[in-house]
Every structure is written in C-alpha cells, then in structure tokens.
Amino acid sequence: MFILTTEHLTRRFKDLTAVDDLTISVEEGEIFGLLGPNGAGKSTAIKMITTLLPPTSGRVSVGGFDLAHDANKIRRLIGYVPQILSADGTLTARENLTVFASLYDIPRKERSKRIDESLALMELTEASDKLVKNYSGGMIRRLEIAQSMLHRPKVLFLDEPTIGLDPVGRKAVWDHIQKLRDNFGTTIFLTTHYMEEADKLCSRVAIMHLGKLAVVGVPADLKMSLQLDNATLEDVFTHYTGGALDRGDSYREARATRRTAKRLG
C-alpha cells in the first residue's frame, strides 16, 4: 500500500521551475531516498510534501489525505527534520522536546513518559538537562529525530540527516533511523548527497535532476541496469545527472550547509 504519493507535483519560482512534474509513490514501512545534486529540487519537493510550501500544481497525498484539503491532518501523520541543525541551542534537550510535545497534542499526563522514552531511544538520557549548544553534531541530530518522533508519526522526513557529521556521528544516525523503522514501522523519506548512505539505508531511491525525476528503483536493480562491472550507486547517480553540475540558486543552500558545518565545529 502506498502511504505517500505525488502526482505531477510542480513548483515554480519566478523564472525557475524547481520541481517539474514529479510523480512518485512511497510504500508503507520503506526507507525511500530522494537523491540529486544541489539545486535538483529535493528540498523544495520535501517542503511541498510536508505542507510548508504550496505547490504550483499537482497533487500530494499522505496517509490517504489530500494536501490541498487536509494539510492539518497530514501534519499529524508526519515528522520532519530539516537540513539545518534546528534544535534550539539555548534550551536543554528536555525543554526542546517539551514544546513539541505540546504542539503535537500529546496529553499532559503522557508527556514526560513519552519524552523519557524518546530520549532513551536516541541515547540522550544522560545529557538531557544540558543546554543543546554543548552537544556534538551527532547528538543534536539525534535530539531532532527524537523530537520529530514524539507523536509517533507514520512518515518521517529527513532532509540531509547526516550532512556535516563525522563518520561516527553518521553511523549512529543511520543505526537510529533503522531502529525507528524496525521498532515502529515508520516509513522514512530522506534526501541525501551521500550515495554510500543511500545504498546502505534505502529500500528504493529516486534520482532528481534539474527538478525532474530521472529514475526510480531499488539500488541493486539500478546498479545492475548500468551493465558495468562492480557499478556503484555513485555511477548510477553520475549516469543520470551527467556529473552533478550545480544549478544557480544554490548560494543560499551552500550558505546554510556551511553554517551547519560551522555549528558542528
């Protein structure tokens, strides 16, 4: 069963078509990767699906609800971790979680239990009362995942979840993402630059190029279809994106990435 579908999803900004006629379907319980070079339209697509940005045209349906009519019902079904490290550094982990427990209508009686569980799941219990600005990048990421999982969403969106993390932090985030899928059957929709990551984690990937869907499929099948010896997902990516040329509007994106990297120290 498909938990998420987009049909002819399109978004234009003035003279730029950031997402152009994107049609994809995601099955319940899978880890779906949306890949593409900078400016391919991944983040714009995620913003539309997560109700942050109204589409210019096309349809989105999540858990049977239509974005155009039931955005608020979709919001209850999804969790979202933006690309930028967005946990509030001037608050503790517990305080960060408390706000969102309320915003997601978790009953007052259950809040502290739910927060403790999430902290334990992401292995942050010990540091839970320290200010987040003293956390490592990997810890902040895990806190954000904990926060986006408080209301047990059916679909979790992760926009570049491991960008700027060191290999240890990256590995921990991978393990935790898989744990969520295994424990709760959460469908995971992620974007990434790292082909190795996509290959390891995702049951299916879609590659976007210049706003359009270039190809979608199981990583193993895509690699096989190239008819190369020992083809990697990197080769598939290069094949469909022609060597990953950046597009013009990535200045802001590059700045955001650098800022993220800087915060990670």
Place this chain on the structure above:
Amino acid sequence: MPTNKLKTAFSSVGCFFSKTLSIAAMDVRKLRHDPAELITRAVQPALWLLVFGEVFARVHIIPTGNLSYLSFMAPGILAQSVLFIAIFFGITVIWERDLGIIHKFLVSPTPREALVLGKALSAGVRALSQVVIIYVLAVLIGVGINWNPINLTLVAVVAVIASAAFSTFSLIIASVVKTRERFMGIGQILTMPLFFASNAIYPLSMMPSWLQAVAQVNPLTYTVDALRGLMIVGGTSVYGVGLDMLVLFVSMTALIIIGAKLYPKVIV
C-alpha cells in the same frame, strides 16, 4: 449532538491556548538561561530619563499641566522602551527561520494564530522587565508613582498588549522582507517616526494638525495615554484608559490575524 460539538469547540480552544502558552514559555525559558539581555535594555531608557528628561525639566517649554515634566515623561519612556524592543523582535523570526526552528513549528498541527500569538506574548513578557526598570528609574528621579495594585496590574497588562501588538507588526515586516539587512533598515526607519509622532515626550496639543492626525492613529499614543493615566500620581488619560486598552487590544488582534497569514511565508 450539539453538546459534543460544544465539547470539541471547547477542547480546541483549550488546545489553542495551551499551544500558545508553550511557545511563549519556550522563549521565557531562554531568557532564564541567559538573563544578560535584560540588563543591557535598561541603558537606553536611563539615558532618556536622566539626560533628556532632566534637561527638558529645567527649560519648562513643554506644557504638562500640573505634572512635572519628568512625571509626564516617565510613562512615555516606558512606552518607548516597550516599542523599541518590540519593533526589532522580527530579527528573531529571521534568526529562527535560518535555524529551521520555524520549519518545525509550521509542520506541526498548530494553528498559525497560536504560533504568532505565542511569540507575541513572549515579547510581552520581555516588556514586563522594562516596566520594572522604568519604575526603578522613576523612583530614583523622584517621580510620584501610583502604587495602587489595580493600577500596577493594569500597567503590566497595557505593556504586554502594546508589546504584543508592536512585536507582531515587526514579525509581519520580517515575514515580508525576509532578510536581516532589509529588516534592520526598515526597523530603524520606523522607530523614530512612531516615537516622535506620539504623545510620549510632548502632548498632542503642541503638534501641528497634520502630525496630530498621524499621532491619533499611532497605537503608541494610546499606550502612552493609558500609562499616563495609570502609572503616576496626578496623571490623567485624555481618551480614558478603557478606550486606550480597547484600541490596543483591537490593534493587536488585527495584527495577529494578518501575521498568521504572512508568517508561513517567511520560509519560502
């Protein structure tokens, strides 16, 4: 069943306010972790009262009735410091946008009005610290303070509502201009006209008629008028404290409704 409908209506109103308060409480907690900013905010009003106020109190050119000039001016400086802090509130909107915090607020099933009102109230709480600072300064320079608890409460209410209104105005500007640089420029352009086209440091009767007309639609005028009636011994309000508060409340509500429409656009 109508009773069921009523129940749902009540519980969604309850949700609305509990979410509003969570947003406000989040900001207040931040203040507790780092209270230094509260102290730096005392500097500007101190300069206005101790330098500008003391000088103008000596020259007797501003007709303030039977009030001393410093007494006349103290509520004006309270309103001014509330305004000056609130009008730059939008910078935190841009800051939180850059951090992705707003994205996470907006993907949650929270009414946009609750997000904006919550932010407005957190700005309101900051205004309360200004009230304390101005009262201390006013006592030091010998202004007669009305210590009636009802008056003190109403002063706090006026400061919170005014601050909520001006900070939402600032949030609207930030949502439209979207960048720090443009926002700071506009903030600086706005503060002085709002301040000078009001009754904060001179009565409306001294103004040319065109400026009076501007001052009469300036919410700061009603803030000052209410505070002047409530805060000081012998102070009177021109329009009546009730009307002043009504004007402020209606302005705040209208701004919040507009803000709720524009706030989600700050991330585009």
